[in-house]
Amino acid sequence: MDPPGLPNDFMFQRLVNIANNHVKRDYNTLIDYQADCYANHAKLLADVLELQSILFRKLSRGSRKALNSAEHVVILLSAPAGYEWLVSFLTILSLGAVVSPISTEIKEAEMAELSKETNAAAIVLGSLSPLNANKLASSLECPVIAVNEWLLAQPSTPPKQFQTNPKHVLDEESAGYLLFTSGSTSRPKGVLHSRNTFTTVLSGLMSTGILSEQDTIIYTFASNLASGIVYCLYTLLAGAKIEFSAGVWSPEWMWERIREGRATVVVDQPSRYKEMADFYWNELSFRSEQEKNAYLNGLRHFRWPAVSGSQPTEAFRAGWNSIPGATHLINSYGMTEVSGITGLPPTGEDPSDKCTGYLLPGVEANLEDGELGELLVHTPNMFMGYFNRPDLTKMAFDENGFFRTGDFFERRGAKYYFHGRVNVDVINIQGRLVFAADVEAQILSLPYVQDVYVVPISQMGTAEKMVAAIIRPSVGTASNFHVTVDQLRRDLKDLGLEEYQMPVAIQLTDPDIPLPMGTGGKKGKAQAIKKYFPSEWETSLEREKA
Template structure:
């Protein structure tokens, strides 16, 4: 990152969990000639107490200058820099209001301030509209619940695994979460079970948000999609002909769904890659012109790499990341659908589904499951439960791997690549 950005300075913590970060920074400085200054947070606090240099007033900041440079989380590839300007963020903050947050809210961010999840749904809206931000990192479930209660949190963004953990954690029973008005779930769609449970126990509404560091954002909040059964997996189809949304900025955003040849799909039920265009999207990856030709189409739409299905004309249903689709004998299985159903199983704490190689069908579904403490889980338990939920037979998992934890990156996304490699190794199949 230092080499790509030609960074002039680095700010870091003096020590964390026994690791000396300044020493690491010095090592980077020896390799990157542009890196001249290294500061710790103690240095920054000291500077804040000093009289500012008058020459700083001569610096010109333009609304189209880069405000943040977030990096893709890299579950499948090397991270890429996503530069967003002040103007980009002004638009993005307005779109975030569709989640149900309100100016002056007390907002909690449960993840690190490194990407769209926390920066885009909590930090920048706080800068734009005011309120209070409560930080939480590294993740501690009991501390998270304590903060929600003591700080009287009104809005937060969580990932599905944390939402389900709260519902199944013994410490959450009887906890007063009455201050919370809305929770937005990101990184993957929530399960209907979790939405119903939060509403029943605490009268808390859960919204559904899909977004990327590149600036794309579809927000399914209570105002936009009041029906919970629809909100669980439907997102606004911004730019759909004749459709209006409560979110004011939505009128400036356009989406389209295309087939592998780039032909736009418009009929209900059609599945294709989502392309997205709007004033909240990066103009291109930072100093990577080699990537931009493939990242945008001829009309300036960003290729998201995610598959969506057109529903009822006005909605988009997240189908899957293209590489996470399990193709069993020609039938497409959404790993996310399998995971969301199984998260409702009373003995399942966490779950991930991946395709495993099969000579006859191409792929079959393997699920990695973390059982709740003191519970036992069998494949027959899981398939029986899914059948009771009305899931089609071809979508049922055909192998179970019991694990202590699902591997995730620092922002909560499941590292499917590791799981696919693990099951290939166990089957003795080469990549």
């Protein structure tokens, strides 16, 4: 049984067309700084075909037979976002298997358990994966493939002409992607998407013409995030350049890319934009006019600064907009389960931190309480279900087939405004709603506060909720510093907060240790509650199990 070659579908047909234009060109469209790797689409597809041959031979006879029968064949992938990750991702897809990119923070024992839960046919590891291939292989029956050992040992040479295999036609409705949720407020869940989901999303993006071959995207995402995968594949299909920044990103490094005039597109978490703004005002703004203008001139090419992973606060947005000539941050909102939901184009219109824009084409939405409440959506790109969890899949939808996002929104006219997660960011105090972000903004304005998470905790012996705050004091605060709840409440009263909005309990953290963060720049409130209010965590965990 021979490897199938490149499938005859939308994505690979497009890649073949671009690669054939790159065969004889000394032209790099893919740069991986951490791996010191430079390639173009032709080299990429040549490596995909090489790795496909290796991976296909490594699969068990049963797995190869299942691929031919269009059954679910899951292959796990652990690698930081970069060239090896991209080769591996496309290789798994080209076989007709279900590709499941896993967080690089996972440990060997967790990966072994996940392999058993998903009945993985193989595990593919990049050279920069923290997992040890030999150690992992010793505890599993499925093969573990270290990508770099094969690609370095057998360098590929692009053929004179690439082509798809007309007989290798995959069912677009079959499963193609197994992506895990961030787990920012609950346990991560495996989200199963059909191949058609990504085909629809990518073809829709291609039709917008946002990107062209003249663009360069600085790719900053973790390798397991759905939004990052979409942006990467879209850039690839547009023939634009991708510069992978894993392992090398810093605000100084990013500003150098901007100064060179190469970076035109970035999609990143809000905190990165704040770091860049701080670096400009603390470093670049003090340099000579000529040197400073070199950076600002480069910034004029930076036409698509988009936010993903979490919503930017007003302070983050103001910091970025204070840079002369900076393009307004582009906000959007989506979920792993249903893809994009809302978006706000870069027109400068209503750039507030809570506005995520208008519904995207084909998206239907309801709010449980009319104009305010949990957002329920139906999109053209709904997921197939949670992997091996039909119970959770059923609970995720209302009686009309709308997906429960778990996010609290407000609708004003045709625009949608995000207020946070229902279970940790919106606190019902005797019928009055407290939005954690509003309280956090006021607490952050206090001179002794560096960072804060406002969270709900239970009133002793009742189901009633109370407001609590986990405060990271400002750096340089005396070691014996201690703020009381009464002092905090007095300060917040002076700032205009109502009594019901004020925290009734606080926990102070180490000023030198950041508050927990989730993937994609999301606040790690679940981890923070677990650490600083453990009894509340145990209660919520029991509810989740039920």
